[in-house]
Amino acid sequence: MEAEHTRSGQSSPQYLRRMNARKVLDHMWHGRPATATELMAATGLTRSTVLALCRNLAEQGWLEALENAREAGTYTKGRPALRYAFREGALFVVGVDSGPHRVTAGVADLRGRELARVEREFGHEEVGGQERRSEILAAVDAALEDAGVPSSRVGAMVIGVPAPVDAEGRSPDGLNEFWALMNPELRTLAAERGWECLVENDANLAAMAELHRYPAARDASFAALLSGERFGAGLVLRGEPLRQPRGGAGEMGLLDMVEGVGSARGLAARARELACEAIERGERTSLERRPPGGPSAKEVFEAADRGDAVAAGVVARLADVLARVCVVLAGPLDLDRIVVSGGIAPALEGVVRAARERIAEHLYAPWLEVVVSELGADAVRVGAVHSAVELVRAKALDEAP
Amino acid sequence: MEAEHTRSGQSSPQYLRRMNARKVLDHMWHGRPATATELMAATGLTRSTVLALCRNLAEQGWLEALENAREAGTYTKGRPALRYAFREGALFVVGVDSGPHRVTAGVADLRGRELARVEREFGHEEVGGQERRSEILAAVDAALEDAGVPSSRVGAMVIGVPAPVDAEGRSPDGLNEFWALMNPELRTLAAERGWECLVENDANLAAMAELHRYPAARDASFAALLSGERFGAGLVLRGEPLRQPRGGAGEMGLLDMVEGVGSARGLAARARELACEAIERGERTSLERRPPGGPSAKEVFEAADRGDAVAAGVVARLADVLARVCVVLAGPLDLDRIVVSGGIAPALEGVVRAARERIAEHLYAPWLEVVVSELGADAVRVGAVHSAVELVRAKALDEAP
DNA sequence: CAGACTACATTTAGTGCTTATATTTATTCC
DNA sequence: GGAATAAATATAAGCACTAAATGTAGTCTG
Numbered sequence: 001m002e003a004e005h006t007r008s009g010q011s012s013p014q015y016l017r018r019m020n021a022r023k024v025l026d027h028m029w030h031g032r033p034a035t036a037t038e039l040m041a042a043t044g045l046t047r048s049t050v051l052a053l054c055r056n057l058a059e060q061g062w063l064e065a066l067e068n069a070r071e072a073g074t075y076t077k078g079r080p081a082l083r084y085a086f087r088e089g090a091l092f093v094v095g096v097d098s099g100p101h102r103v104t105a106g107v108a109d110l111r112g113r114e115l116a117r118v119e120r121e122f123g124h125e126e127v128g129g130q131e132r133r134s135e136i137l138a139a140v141d142a143a144l145e146d147a148g149v150p151s152s153r154v155g156a157m158v159i160g161v162p163a164p165v166d167a168e169g170r171s172p173d174g175l176n177e178f179w180a181l182m183n184p185e186l187r188t189l190a191a192e193r194g195w196e197c198l199v200e201n202d203a204n205l206a207a208m209a210e211l212h213r214y215p216a217a218r219d220a221s222f223a224a225l226l227s228g229e230r231f232g233a234g235l236v237l238r239g240e241p242l243r244q245p246r247g248g249a250g251e252m253g254l255l256d257m258v259e260g261v262g263s264a265r266g267l268a269a270r271a272r273e274l275a276c277e278a279i280e281r282g283e284r285t286s287l288e289r290r291p292p293g294g295p296s297a298k299e300v301f302e303a304a305d306r307g308d309a310v311a312a313g314v315v316a317r318l319a320d321v322l323a324r325v326c327v328v329l330a331g332p333l334d335l336d337r338i339v340v341s342g343g344i345a346p347a348l349e350g351v352v353r354a355a356r357e358r359i360a361e362h363l364y365a366p367w368l369e370v371v372v373s374e375l376g377a378d379a380v381r382v383g384a385v386h387s388a389v390e391l392v393r394a395k396a397l398d399e400a401p
Numbered sequence: 402m403e404a405e406h407t408r409s410g411q412s413s414p415q416y417l418r419r420m421n422a423r424k425v426l427d428h429m430w431h432g433r434p435a436t437a438t439e440l441m442a443a444t445g446l447t448r449s450t451v452l453a454l455c456r457n458l459a460e461q462g463w464l465e466a467l468e469n470a471r472e473a474g475t476y477t478k479g480r481p482a483l484r485y486a487f488r489e490g491a492l493f494v495v496g497v498d499s500g501p502h503r504v505t506a507g508v509a510d511l512r513g514r515e516l517a518r519v520e521r522e523f524g525h526e527e528v529g530g531q532e533r534r535s536e537i538l539a540a541v542d543a544a545l546e547d548a549g550v551p552s553s554r555v556g557a558m559v560i561g562v563p564a565p566v567d568a569e570g571r572s573p574d575g576l577n578e579f580w581a582l583m584n585p586e587l588r589t590l591a592a593e594r595g596w597e598c599l600v601e602n603d604a605n606l607a608a609m610a611e612l613h614r615y616p617a618a619r620d621a622s623f624a625a626l627l628s629g630e631r632f633g634a635g636l637v638l639r640g641e642p643l644r645q646p647r648g649g650a651g652e653m654g655l656l657d658m659v660e661g662v663g664s665a666r667g668l669a670a671r672a673r674e675l676a677c678e679a680i681e682r683g684e685r686t687s688l689e690r691r692p693p694g695g696p697s698a699k700e701v702f703e704a705a706d707r708g709d710a711v712a713a714g715v716v717a718r719l720a721d722v723l724a725r726v727c728v729v730l731a732g733p734l735d736l737d738r739i740v741v742s743g744g745i746a747p748a749l750e751g752v753v754r755a756a757r758e759r760i761a762e763h764l765y766a767p768w769l770e771v772v773v774s775e776l777g778a779d780a781v782r783v784g785a786v787h788s789a790v791e792l793v794r795a796k797a798l799d800e801a802p
Numbered sequence: 803c804a805g806a807c808t809a810c811a812t813t814t815a816g817t818g819c820t821t822a823t824a825t826t827t828a829t830t831c832c
Numbered sequence: 833g834g835a836a837t838a839a840a841t842a843t844a845a846g847c848a849c850t851a852a853a854t855g856t857a858g859t860c861t862g
Contacts, residue, residue, distance in 0.1 A: 011417060011420060011421050011424070011444070011445065011446060011848095011849080012818085012819095012848090012849065012850080013414070013417070013817080013818045013819045013820085013847090013848065013849065013850095014818075014819080015417070016414065016416070016417055016818090016819060016820080016848095017818080017819065017820095020819090020820095035839085036839080036840080037838085037839080045820085045821095046820075046821055046822080047839085047840080047841095048820085048821075048822090048840095048841085048842095049819085049820065049821080051840075051841085052819095076829090076830065076831095077829070077830055077831075077836075077837045077838065078828080078829065078830080078836085078837040078838025078839055079826095079827060079828040079829060079837080079838050079839040079840065080828065080829065080838085080839075081838080081839055081840085082839085082840075221645060233733065235733075237638065237643060238643075238645070242638060242639075242734075244622060244639070244734070244735035246735055246768070247735070248732075248735030248766075249733065249734060249735045250733060251732060251733060251735065252732075252733060253728075253732050253763075253764060253765075254728055254729050254732040254733060254763075254764070256763065257659050257660050257661070257725055257728065257729070257763060258658050258659060258660070259658050259659070259660050260658070324658055327654075327655055327658065328655050328658070328729075328733075329733070331649075331652060331653075331654050331655040332634065332636075332650065332651060332652060332653060332655060332729075332730070333643075333645070333650060334645035334647055334648070334649030334650045334652065362654075362655075362657065362658060363654060363655070364654075365649075367647070413819090413820065413821080413847085414818095414819065414820060414821095414846085414847045414848050414849085415847075415848085417819095417847090417848060417849080418847085418848065418849095421848085421849090436810085437810080437811085438809085438810080446849080446850095447849075447850055447851080448810085448811080448812095449811090449812080449813090449849080449850075449851090450848075450849060450850080452811070452812085453848090453849095477858095477859065477860090478807075478808045478809065478858080478859055478860075479807085479808035479809025479810055479857085479858070479859075480808075480809050480810040480811070480856060480857045480858055480859095481809085481810075481857065481858065482809075482810055482811085483810085483811075
């Protein structure tokens with residue numbers, strides 16, 4: 001008599017069932033409502049199997065059976081097919097962009113469609129950890145209220161911060177206290193609500209957002225480059241976001257050593273700096289130094305568009321910097337694309353256009369696309385939402401909504 | 402009556418069988434001969450299942466049943482267990498390092514243990530494509546003869562070349578004719594013999610070799626840095642070799658733009674250069690300019706060890722370069738380790754030691770290990786052998802040996 | 803040296819998933 | 833209202849696994 005093993009690792013027939021259920025659910029998650037016949041084609045399973053899986057998934061609450069059997073179909077004859085649809089409202093997710101000066105929270109359904117969004121500006125410098133935490137919670141609560149989603153139906157929350165984040169959700173302190181300030185143990189924030197919660201680097205989330213934006217280029221390699229105050233990159237290699245245990249992937253400290261770049265300061269910061277310097281040198285320009293600290297980055301770019309020579313010089317200089325940053329990223333990783341993202345991205349069209357031409361001076365990579373993200377300031381939050389959806393999806397079959 | 406789908410994608414019960422067979426085979430591939438009881442613990446399957454799988458695998462020729470049932474076991478009582486062992490000699494593989502000046506071919510068993518090795522020096526510059534191909538074949542044939550392995554029992558061949566190699570095994574021409582010269586359609590080389598053949602970048606293969614050398618750090622991230630004539634890196638991220646479709650991963654062209662580095666020239670080339678310059682400046686040194694083109698890199702390093710001041714200066718300069726290269730690689734990828742590899746690696750111990758200390762000036766990464774590969778000039782060939790083993794393993798269950 | 807004991811192999815039954823085939827059902831077209 | 837159609841349901845059979853009983857090759861004990 002052998003008691004022996006009874007656990008049946010992950011190789012039992014039940015494992016097959018789970019795999020097939022995942023296939024069906026994945027197909028429904030992104031697709032339209034589907035009949036068994038369509039799912040048979042998509043999954044390679046038989047009708048009996050598909051129908052059984054759908055019935056199960058519907059019982060668990062992931063799918064719902066539609067009544068209007070034939071309406072959407074292209075056929076008119078024969079018995080009307082059952083149609084199942086993904087229940088995008090089975091659960092909801094929260095995505096948060098927690099920046100240095102403001103926090104934005106979005107509530108979305110399981111397809112990543114945003115139902116509500118709330119932004120809170122801090123209004124003053126030096127925001128402490130406790131204040132940051134409560135501001136985030138306030139924004140999240142307001143967004144949930146707006147969306148009419150009760151706390152109990154939130155499946156996951158993801159928070160983006162401008163700092164490296166390790167596998168446990170912590171940011172390194174010691175070296176750079178700014179980082180610890182940006183991430184005051186945020187991973188514990190959702191514990192009291194009972195939500196799954198993930199803290200993630202903002203550039204990585206921007207990359208997630210771009211990854212979902214171009215589902216066609218499913219296994220391309222690209223970087224989402226946040227370029228406002230400091231350069232930071234989120235890397236996606238062959239369709240897989242690169243997430244290192246220490247969270248240091250995409251850190252651009254090496255720019256200190258790159259000729260013509262010299263530091264990781266971002267394009268917005270440099271635009272202000274260069275404009276100020278030009279003004280101090282007394283060069284003739286329409287830019288004024290009136291606002292405290294000189295003109296804003298956006299004003300510089302607008303002046304360049306109007307034909308201001310000094311501003312145009314600044315843009316040219318920034319294009320050179322951006323080109324070099326792109327070379328540093330795309331060269332050793334053989335990237336397909338660099339998406340310039342972040343709050344000032346919409347103003348960077350001119351800089352990016354000029355940078356494209358300068359890249360060839362340093363790197364042979366005619367395939368490389370350098371583009372401005374269409375997401376602008378939304379990138380991080382949208383990425384957070386999609387990350388949260390992924391989180392729910394990863395454990396979808398373990399627990400019914 | 403429904404004919405419907407009959408193909409049964411990859412979700413049938415048979416798929417489970419394959420998965421479990423792979424589990425068993427993978428365990429045996431690296432491990433010692435094992436009894437069913439051991440395999441039960443390793444795979445989580447029941448005795449019946451394990452024994453059935455082993456019988457199958459033995460029939461196919463991958464495993465062999467050992468007679469001496471109890472000898473190796475730690476028990477003395479009870480019925481002696483069946484023991485199965487991996488048949489490392491079921492097939493053999495060929496790994497080739499095809500360098501600019503010489504070609505080395507190795508023949509190994511399925512565990513990657515080398516049975517024979519043949520090296521052929523070209524003896525003259527400007528080796529054409531046809532000559533290179535026939536030299537490779539000659540080396541391979543000689544190595545097979547040495548090992549006593551007939552051509553029919555070769556499962557796969559992998560060739561390493563100092564050039565980027567795309568997914569189809571081609572190297573880019575046009576820009577850099579050196580690359581096309583190094584890889585004259587080598588992927589077609591094994592076709593006539595009926596072997597599986599893969600052409601791969603040499604640094605990537607060096608990385609494969611290191612990956613197999615430290616099986617403990619199974620999902621670490623590191624770079625194998627070839628640093629002789631030109632810098633080139635093979636990247637392994639979270640245990641996965643990074644292989645881009647265009648083959649450009651690890652290309653170090655960006656070094657042109659890095660302060661204090663300036664080009665992708667490697668350490669050996671720089672050592673010779675710097676030594677020559679010092680001699681020309683008339684500095685007092687034990688180095689002589691007699692050999693045509695000045696002292697070799699190795700001579701410079703030996704002189705530094707002897708206390709020659711000029712040579713020591715060269716070493717310090719090289720350490721600075723190496724430190725910067727390490728920072729460029731390790732910074733944005735958050736690497737755990739950089740393995741300095743290639744033919745001159747054994748002579749670089751001093752340079753690496755000095756470089757370690759300089760890295761901290763540019764990058765906070767106390768976890769980063771920079772080490773000299775223990776493989777030296779063997780790295781590429783060893784990596785090629787292991788890649789070939791992987792190739793065989795990937796399709797192990799599709800065809801019996 | 804017989805018999806108990808042990809640790810394994812083998813056999814047999816049973817479960818869960820799948821496919822394959824036959825049958826029924828809902829609907830449209832004539 | 834009856835054929836035609838396309839789908840759902842029902843039933844049978846196959847396969848891979850587990851579970852438990854049974855058989856077996858040794859060692860150990862008296």
